[in-house]
Amino acid sequence: xxxxxxxxxxxxxxxxxxxxxxxxxxxxxxxxxxxxxxxxxxxxxxxxxxxxxxxxxxxxxxxxxxxxxxxxxxxxxxxxxxxxxxxxxxxxxxxxxxxxxxxxxxxxxxxxxxxxxxxxxxxxxxxxxxxxxxxxxxxxxxxxxxxxxxxxxxxxxxxxxxxxxxxxxxxxxxxxxxxxxxxxxxxxxxxxxxxxxxxxxxxxxxxxxxxxxxxxxxxxxxxxxxxxxxxxxxxxxxxxxxxxxxxxxxxxxxxxxxxxxxxxxxxxxxxxxxxxxxxxxxxxxxxxxxxxxxxxxxxxxxxxxxxxxxxxxxxxxxxxxxxxxxxxxxxxxxxxxxxxxxxxxxxxxxxxxxxxxxxxxxxxxxxxxxxxxxxxxxxxxxxxxxxxxxxxxxxxxxxxxxxxxxxxxxxxxxxxxxxxxxxxxxxxxxxxxxxxxxxxxxxxxxxxxxxxxxxxxxxxxxxxxxxxxxxxxxxxxx
Amino acid sequence: xxxxxxxxxxxxxxxxxxxxxxxxxxxxxxxxxxxxxxxxxxxxxxxxxxxxxxxxxxxxxxxxxxxxxxxxxxxxxxxxxxxxxxxxxxxxxxxxxxxxxxxxxxxxxxxxxxxxxxxxxxxxxxxxxxxxxxxxxxxxxxxxxxxxxxxxxxxxxxxxxxxxxxxxxxxxxxxxxxxxxxxxxxxxxxxxxxxxxxxxxxxxxxxxxxxxxxxxxxxxxxxxxxxxxxxxxxxxxxxxxxxxxxxxxxxxxxxxxxxxxxxxxxxxxxxxxxxxxxxxxxxxxxxxxxxxxxxxxxxxxxxxxxxxxxxxxxxxxxxxxxxxxxxxxxxxxxxxxxxxxxxxxxxxxxxxxxxxxxxxxxxxxxxxxxxxxxxxxxxxxxxxxxxxxxxxxxxxxxxxxxxxxxxxxxxxxxxxxxxxxxxxxxxxxxxxxxxxxxxxxxxxxxxxxxxxxxxxxxxxxxxxxxxxxxxxxxxxxxxxxxxxxxxxxxxx
Numbered sequence: 001x002x003x004x005x006x007x008x009x010x011x012x013x014x015x016x017x018x019x020x021x022x023x024x025x026x027x028x029x030x031x032x033x034x035x036x037x038x039x040x041x042x043x044x045x046x047x048x049x050x051x052x053x054x055x056x057x058x059x060x061x062x063x064x065x066x067x068x069x070x071x072x073x074x075x076x077x078x079x080x081x082x083x084x085x086x087x088x089x090x091x092x093x094x095x096x097x098x099x100x101x102x103x104x105x106x107x108x109x110x111x112x113x114x115x116x117x118x119x120x121x122x123x124x125x126x127x128x129x130x131x132x133x134x135x136x137x138x139x140x141x142x143x144x145x146x147x148x149x150x151x152x153x154x155x156x157x158x159x160x161x162x163x164x165x166x167x168x169x170x171x172x173x174x175x176x177x178x179x180x181x182x183x184x185x186x187x188x189x190x191x192x193x194x195x196x197x198x199x200x201x202x203x204x205x206x207x208x209x210x211x212x213x214x215x216x217x218x219x220x221x222x223x224x225x226x227x228x229x230x231x232x233x234x235x236x237x238x239x240x241x242x243x244x245x246x247x248x249x250x251x252x253x254x255x256x257x258x259x260x261x262x263x264x265x266x267x268x269x270x271x272x273x274x275x276x277x278x279x280x281x282x283x284x285x286x287x288x289x290x291x292x293x294x295x296x297x298x299x300x301x302x303x304x305x306x307x308x309x310x311x312x313x314x315x316x317x318x319x320x321x322x323x324x325x326x327x328x329x330x331x332x333x334x335x336x337x338x339x340x341x342x343x344x345x346x347x348x349x350x351x352x353x354x355x356x357x358x359x360x361x362x363x364x365x366x367x368x369x370x371x372x373x374x375x376x377x378x379x380x381x382x383x384x385x386x387x388x389x390x391x392x393x394x395x396x397x398x399x400x401x402x403x404x405x406x407x408x409x410x411x412x413x414x415x416x417x418x419x420x421x422x423x424x425x426x427x428x429x430x431x432x433x434x435x436x437x438x439x440x441x442x443x444x445x446x447x448x449x450x451x452x453x454x455x456x457x458x459x460x461x462x463x464x465x466x467x468x469x470x471x472x473x474x475x476x477x478x
Numbered sequence: 479x480x481x482x483x484x485x486x487x488x489x490x491x492x493x494x495x496x497x498x499x500x501x502x503x504x505x506x507x508x509x510x511x512x513x514x515x516x517x518x519x520x521x522x523x524x525x526x527x528x529x530x531x532x533x534x535x536x537x538x539x540x541x542x543x544x545x546x547x548x549x550x551x552x553x554x555x556x557x558x559x560x561x562x563x564x565x566x567x568x569x570x571x572x573x574x575x576x577x578x579x580x581x582x583x584x585x586x587x588x589x590x591x592x593x594x595x596x597x598x599x600x601x602x603x604x605x606x607x608x609x610x611x612x613x614x615x616x617x618x619x620x621x622x623x624x625x626x627x628x629x630x631x632x633x634x635x636x637x638x639x640x641x642x643x644x645x646x647x648x649x650x651x652x653x654x655x656x657x658x659x660x661x662x663x664x665x666x667x668x669x670x671x672x673x674x675x676x677x678x679x680x681x682x683x684x685x686x687x688x689x690x691x692x693x694x695x696x697x698x699x700x701x702x703x704x705x706x707x708x709x710x711x712x713x714x715x716x717x718x719x720x721x722x723x724x725x726x727x728x729x730x731x732x733x734x735x736x737x738x739x740x741x742x743x744x745x746x747x748x749x750x751x752x753x754x755x756x757x758x759x760x761x762x763x764x765x766x767x768x769x770x771x772x773x774x775x776x777x778x779x780x781x782x783x784x785x786x787x788x789x790x791x792x793x794x795x796x797x798x799x800x801x802x803x804x805x806x807x808x809x810x811x812x813x814x815x816x817x818x819x820x821x822x823x824x825x826x827x828x829x830x831x832x833x834x835x836x837x838x839x840x841x842x843x844x845x846x847x848x849x850x851x852x853x854x855x856x857x858x859x860x861x862x863x864x865x866x867x868x869x870x871x872x873x874x875x876x877x878x879x880x881x882x883x884x885x886x887x888x889x890x891x892x893x894x895x896x897x898x899x900x901x902x903x904x905x906x907x908x909x910x911x912x913x914x915x916x917x918x919x920x921x922x923x924x925x926x927x928x929x930x931x932x933x934x935x936x937x938x939x940x941x942x943x944x945x946x947x948x949x950x951x952x953x954x955x956x957x958x959x960x961x962x963x964x965x966x967x968x969x970x
Contacts, residue, residue: 363502379627380620386551389616389664393554396668403665410661417657421630421650430590430636463545468553 004063008070011048018044026104034103069124077121077251084243085114090445091236109139121251126184151232162225170212176205203266217304230297239337243330271312278305286419313398320475321394328383335372338450342442357431368454377420383460485541485560496600508592515596519578526574538563555681561613564968576739580732602628648724655721663708712745726794731838739831766900769809775802780914807888810895818887825880832869832951854931865948874916880958
């Protein structure tokens with residue numbers, strides 16, 4: 001047990017310690033010292049990132065009686081999740097200033113969610129997985145509700161209900177699988193599935209499990225929470241919501257698909273249908289939307305569905321494409337939400353027209369934002385272009401039957417381009433002389449996130465080879 | 479490749495200049511930016527000329543960028559490789575020339591946001607040069623997509639003295655059309671890449687390594703069709719042309735020159751590179767069908783152009799009509815047809831740039847583009863009238879001007895190609911183009927330049943800058959009209 005701890009659980013342990021520190025400080029420190037809460041979170045996450053170097057990955061390590069595992073795949077996901085967590089903490093300045101009473105609690109919740117996300121990726125049995133997902137979900141309800149106003153409470157409640165239902169579905173699938181294999185351990189289930197003929201019941205259980213997991217990715221049937229939730233949530237929490245739960249869920253879904261649930265034709269069909277429905281719904285819904293957050297919610301759902309479709313057509317090539325896409329995608333999302341965080345801090349609303357003419361006075365920040373959005377739309381020089389080509393080539397390589405689906409998805413990206421343009425157009429509008437364009441004030445931490453993520457987006461776009469190599473290595477070794 | 483003849487330098491010089499102009503390091507002074515841009519474009523043109531002089535048709539220029547000793551995306555077989563053969567060289571030179579002209583003529587048109595405008599213009603130049611020189615299907619696609627961003631801002635941006643309210647809408651239309659087309663194209667490219675890999679086992683996406691003749695015929699046909707939709711939006715082929723008139727009309731004059739002069743040629747170039755060269759087997763089958771589309775392009779838009787009252791729209795529709803001729807030349811699948819096609823790209827690039835320039839000059843002074851409101855310009859602006867007459871005559875295919883050669887060559891090659899009776903009928907049908915195009919072009923000349931003087935304000939004749947642009951374009955038209963061998967030899 002102790003060995004396990006020192007071999008693979010140090011990062012998690014470090015985070016847990018910092019959660020406790022935050023909670024203790026929240027009890028004993030005066031709310032006037034709220035500023036230090038972010039610092040402590042940042043230190044905690046950085047320490048955790050450093051401790052990732054102690055994790056044993058070669059060969060695969062199974063710890064705590066096979067309940068958790070670690071390999072290069074989980075290490076990569078842990079690293080990206082922690083990095084996103086670090087950026088999110090940097091973005092929380094506005095929120096913490098608003099809510100200084102609860103600053104420490106808020107940070108403790110954020111760290112808990114990150115803790116849950118890391119554990120989700122490295123879980124190796126369904127019980128651990130379930131607990132980790134709950135650890136990820138529960139703090140999220142409160143994080144969403146931390147915004148001012150009516151909408152955030154509604155958002156939180158919607159998220160709560162969706163999560164509850166999807167967890168039920170997930171457990172239902174797990175119970176079936178347990179009934180079939182009399183095990184909840186992923187390795188044992190994998191062995192069982194490998195030895196036996198694929199059965200319909202097993203596929204059914206697999207579908208239920210995946211259905212339970214994809215609610216966090218806002219894939220149909222658990223799709224429409226995302227718009228309300230994005231509408232009512234503060235942008236730094238959105239930066240969290242659109243990156244970390246997605247990474248965690250993709251981390252575990254890819255592993256489940258590669259291991260125990262592979263070779264299930266029904267599963268692939270179901271997911272393919274669901275993703276196409278999601279992409280259709282999300283992209284068409286966004287056409288009439290005027291709220292930037294809602295548009296980004298739709299884009300988030302659509303992008304997740306593309307990646308999920310690729311992930312379900314299991315192959316090494318596809319897996320590496322998905323990982324590459326996810327990394328590019330979260331970084332671009334951080335760019336976008338960092339900008340929205342800055343504008344929200346400056347009292348600019350979320351409607352498309354509220355951003356009118358910002359380019360005139362704020363060249364640097366607006367160009368970064370445009371780079372982020374155009375990257376999401378898949379334009380070259382940005383990493384989105386390479387990611388798009390890689391992902392689509394993965395789908396195209398999976399077989400001729402997927403070509404029509406691919407064509408549909410590609411045409412949906414044209415609609416997506418329309419709403420992305422709708423977001424960035426007003427920024428360049430020429431306003432009247434009387435209209436005072438705001439000069440955006442931003443904290444160093446916000447600017448840091450914005451510019452670093454933009455630089456990384458460009459860097460990956462210009463020189464993707466290294467990252468692709470890493471992704472391929474990891475996909476090959478899973 | 480020695481240091482002086484570097485393709486990456488040729489392509490990335492404008493891009494570097496664009497980033498430099500955009501960066502806070504560069505001054506915001508409009509005059510400084512303009513002069514810098516003109517200098518870059520002028521130098522680029524000289525450099526391209528220099529490359530042309532040392533060009534040897536048997537040894538095309540090739541170049542490959544490596545990143546830390548690796549290809550761009552080594553693991554997917556994508557390399558940043560470039561190749562300039564005869565056709566590429568001609569188009570590179572044309573691009574360089576038209577952008578130089580556009581940069582010169584920007585002085586009189588661009589009044590606002592100069593920094594943004596010139597940086598986008600240079601970026602667009604880089605992207606188009608990239609398309610003409612790319613030697614890898616994904617790099618080609620990269621530049622194809624990259625070009626959308628600057629083109630969007632150039633069409634929709636607010637640069638001229640008065641705001642055009644529809645400009646933003648037409649820019650969005652342009653981007654959505656092209657992006658939609660390029661999605662079809664991407665699917666085609668991916669399939670091509672996949673089947674080439676299947677049959678050869680070489681993980682490479684460069685044009686030379688793509689080989690899909692062993693793929694099933696139906697797959698080849700699908701790929702060909704997908705690519706044609708992509709290029710057909712840009713060219714444009716008739717049902718896909720909706721974006722063009724709006725975009726060309728609402729863009730500032732220099733941008734219209736670039737759009738019609740170069741951007742449309744990227745579509746034709748794409749058809750040549752992909753459908754004509756790589757998918758030759760299937761192109762043999764679909765060429766007659768495509769020729770019918772070309773004829774529809776030619777005839778239909780010629781009539782539409784005749785019905786227009788906006789002078790810029792007349793020129794825009796005439797562009798579509800002429801693009802049909804270029805497509806027809808490609809469809810003949812003969813060396814002569816190809817030469818004619820490429821020659822017409824150059825000739826039409828020059829003509830249409832000149833025509834848009836004239837429209838811009840007229841609009842700047844009279845604040846209207848309505849053909850019925852104009853009239854009598856010949857009296858107030860005799861020098862413009864001179865150039866106008868020359869360029870309009872060139873565009874209707876009068877001998878001694880470049881378009882004459884290419885139109886005749888196209889029709890002759892279509893007549894004598896061995897692609898069957900359909901192409902011969904097409905070539906006969908193409909003849910009326912010459913008549914209808916003379917109708918609308920002469921209407922343009924007649925209604926705006928002759929007639930009663932409608933507006934009697936004091937109007938200045940063309941300035942030095944405009945004179946230089948129109949003069950260079952006319953000179954180019956005459957030179958290529960008298961010595962067509964300059965271009966035809968390069969094509970081989």
